[in-house]
Amino acid sequence: MEKIKIFLIPHFHYDIIYQDTYENYLERSFNIIKKAIAIMKIEKKYKFLIEQTILLEEFWKREPQYRKEIFDLIKQNRIEVAPGFFVMPDMNLISGESLIRQIKSVKKF
Numbered sequence: 001m002e003k004i005k006i007f008l009i010p011h012f013h014y015d016i017i018y019q020d021t022y023e024n025y026l027e028r029s030f031n032i033i034k035k036a037i038a039i040m041k042i043e044k045k046y047k048f049l050i051e052q053t054i055l056l057e058e059f060w061k062r063e064p065q066y067r068k069e070i071f072d073l074i075k076q077n078r079i080e081v082a083p084g085f086f087v088m089p090d091m092n093l094i095s096g097e098s099l100i101r102q103i104k105s106v107k108k109f
Contacts (some may be wrong), residue, residue, distance in 0.1 A: 009080070010036065010047035021057060029055045037069055038077055048073075049080045052087050053106045 012032050027068050033055070036048040050056050060067060073079040 002072055009049050011051055013051050014055075026055070026058055026062075030059055033059055034063075034066070036079075037073070038065065040073060045082065047078045050081055051082065053081055054087050056081055 007076065012029075014029055028034065033048075036046075038048045040048065056070070070079065072079075
């Protein structure tokens with residue numbers, strides 16, 4: 001029987017401002033990102049996916065003491081940002097222009 005490799009990539013999803021304030025979502029998101037960084041210091045094979053660039057950008061601005069670590073982890077392919085939009089689009093309600101604007105804003109960051 002052939003062996004199959006399965007890769008599990010930890011991540012989280014929050015709909016920004018869905019049922020709480022932006023600041024409360026950011027606080028919870030930052031705690032999750034900090035916990036992932038702490039795990040990565042111990043587990044060298046641990047990788048983490050950040051789903052919305054807005055979270056990474058806000059973390060970068062508000063937690064500057066983590067910038068070098070974040071930058072290094074991204075360069076090591078241990079932190080990924082996917083799908084590469086500023087916020088997670090609702091593909092049922094999205095327009096092409098909205099997708100392009102999100103991609104352009106992410107490219108600036």
